[in-house]
Amino acid sequence: MSASSISLGTTATAAALAVDDLQVVYTVRGIDRAVLRGVSFSVAPGEAYGLVGESGCGKSTTAYAALRYLPRNGKIVGGSVHVAGRDVTSMSTAELQEFRAREASMVYQDPAQAMNPTIKVGKQVIESFTLLGQSKEQAAASAMVALRKVRIADPTRVMDRYPFQLSGGMQQRVVIAMALACNPKLLVLDEPTTGLDATVEAEVLDLVRVLRQETDAAVLMIAHNLGIIRQLCDRVGVMYAGKVVEEGPSAQVFDDPQHPYTVGLLRSLPRRGVRKTEQALSTIPGILPLIGSDLPTCVFVDRCPLADETCRTVVPPVVPVGINGDRYTRCHHSDRIIEVEETKPGVDITLLAPAEGQPDVLELSHVSKTFKQRNHAVPALVDVELGLAEGETLGIVGESGSGKSTLAKTMLGIESADSGGVVSLDGRAVAAATGGRSAEDKRSMQMVFQNPDSALNRAWSVRRILMRSVEKLTGIKGEEANKRVETLAAHLRLTPRHLDLKPRQLSGGLKQRVAIARAFAGDPKIVVCDEPTSALDVSVQAAILNLLADLQSEQRTSYVFITHDMGVVRYLADRIAVMYLGRIQEVGPTDDVFHGPNHPYTEALLSAIPSVDGEEKVRIRLDGEIPSPANPPSGCVFHPRCPRVMMGICDVTEPPLAEVSPGHAMRCHIPVEQLIELQRKPV
């Protein structure tokens, strides 16, 4: 039974894209390794189809295979791909070139790489039209129209610039304009907003949504962010280990998943405002199989809570869901989905409450950091005041360039604060630079980095990594230190076998556990976590967040948690600080920040989150780009982009960080009563 035959009833000839039983291998070290193990789906003209799944599941490979853009070591070994009725797999090189020029387009994750950095934007856009046979003059006119179409207000100015002179969001618009130049029948979007900030991402997604109505191109969208897929795609295919395991209309699949993997994936997201004090996150046990490994008949069987012998020996049937015939799941036990239990242990809520009435473990007072750049002073942090209680998690959010990471580095002394600023530990001022701090101060404050690949020494074994930190931070040596390493590892759910491996032999989640174990080697009082889960898949993220919450409840550790993911920060943080251009714009208890009243910037940030729950939100648009910190706007630094700006005040004086309710402060001239009125949410 072919999956495409029941998915929409579109045949290979009518569909804009029809993928049937596609099999792709990558040749690694001389051996062919299966990546796609029979992928089937079809996309109707004008339809948007999303592929989701964790990294390594084959979703990007599917997208590239659809246009035969596979890397040199990849090849299609079975199945077929039809775009607008034409067989892509059997095209000659010349036909393929023609096909890519006229029938299909692709938008990649990094717009900067999709453009030639040495050629002006205008010339590149014009070129995509001359390629189609238009004359120079025609093409120039078409380019203007195309740029207007992607909502670029001043195309003439943009065309006269080089790609690097445009912001990421603007670059992606230009790339989309070029992709649409040939009026393609199929538009493939591969993580088009992953590198962009939340507010910019929302704008690009808005644009794609509008453009979809204006053109009749079919859209194949790859994203790891389920919220984006829900908002943008009519139908979604959930991929696991090179197979589509479930397919159906996005809203239905996300609201009522019918495959054990989809269920696990959705449950591991921190959703609907759930907090660490309420429940732990659900996880999917086990790890994604490596590409090329031999898999049983059902690819998910090793991690499935419903699996039995049948799943290993009989190919799972494609089971239609619902009565419309537009949904299916590939499972033997689709009737028992409801039995999938949540793998989440209980929690001791009282232990998680931050200490009250005690002096803060960490205090920042008038901390600023100014970088020197070609004789220009670039203020990256401006007069930051923060306190952190024992056992408390302070979330720090903001877009790139807001100074989050500089703040973390300045706390730790990796960057020295400007003179005048004071970092205090337990009420004691410490040296600005790490090198000047005492061993005890170094022990008290450690860091978990964003990318565990970079954070762990690739040449060292896990045991050596942990051992060195234990010895250096606690002074314990020899056999005793080794024992401590083993205790530490056991605490982080690493087995003794893991200790003798090198980092590259571990999965991303295990690597991050090692990195966390290292930070905890000396029983720190404060751990600074810089986006510790943003490089991880959601099911792994859930396990890491659980672990962090657990360590905190046991050891009363305080966290400074930097993230751009509002769902994650809502789950983990007790308080949230919102940063913009190196200044704290709003700080307050998590609930207050999420319920408002908010600083207009926070309001825009919150409205930009694509929700997987499909809740309706009023998007607050932010105009313009984040200004350069070297040349901050006058008055309130947010005023040029603020939708609620009051000219005459906001552009003249910078508002103070004033308390609006106990513990909740913001930098805004608008009186709080008025903000509440403006931001009243529809019930």
Place this chain on the structure above:
Amino acid sequence: MSLQSSGGGGSRMPAVPTPSTGAVMPPVAPTSGVSERKQARRENWRLIRKRPAFIVGCLIVLVWVACAILGNRITPHHPLDYRGPINQSPSWDYLFGTDKTGRDVLSRVMAGARDVLKIAPLAAIAGVVFGVILGMFMGYLGGVLDLVASRIVESFLALPTVLIALLAITTLGNSSWVVIGVVATLFTPIVARTVRSAVLAERDLDYVTSAKLRGEGKMFIMFREILPNVTGPIIVELTVRIGYAVFTVATLSFLGAGPPPPSPDWGAQVSDNYNSIVAGFWWTTFFPAAAIASLVIAANMIADSVQSVVEAS
């Protein structure tokens, strides 16, 4: 709040996978990890063995190493003392012919492997060791040191190698140690440049930041943390340098900086006999020259294979 005391109750860590039905436990990462790593190494090894260039290169080097070790014991005649008919062209009796004093060229070429195989690898290794140290300091410490050292390195690279070498050898004498020292000195800046750029890529990685956060010293960070991560380019550089060292050492002895005439050293043989090419006695020059070429090419073949496999993994 120590870790040892904080085990036990209230744990809400993600439980060890316990599927609710009778599913077989998933293979945990470590098992697959170990086998995967061995597998990768085996596959890499198989890949390099599959390269004809690697096999041929190794065979040639092995032949010369055997000649160098066994020397007089396997040469058909004594390389220095034997006197046969003079200026014989290659024949079944004398495969490579004989020279102007009646010595067997084949025996001399075989025995001549010893000098170059003793000096070239030592010179390359010494050059790489000093280059690694210099490159590490330049890359990691940066600043004024890097600026000054980089300019010196560049000016060194601009100088003609052989001239400098000859100058040094004529002033310092032409013992093997001087040749090794001179070649090593010439190689140091080249290696340093490679290592410097590899270190620059490592310097800003978070594991280095993490080391600083726990208070490690600069020497520890450079030679214990970073060094093991730049071994790939260093190994490649070493294999490449050995090839160049063979060539440089042979050139020097051709120019007279090597062992004096009766020695069967290849460069010395070429230098001793190239005058007689015009008289038609090509074999006394050709075979030692071919020997040099074969060793240089073999070393480069191995270097290329190692490089492509190191870069792929």
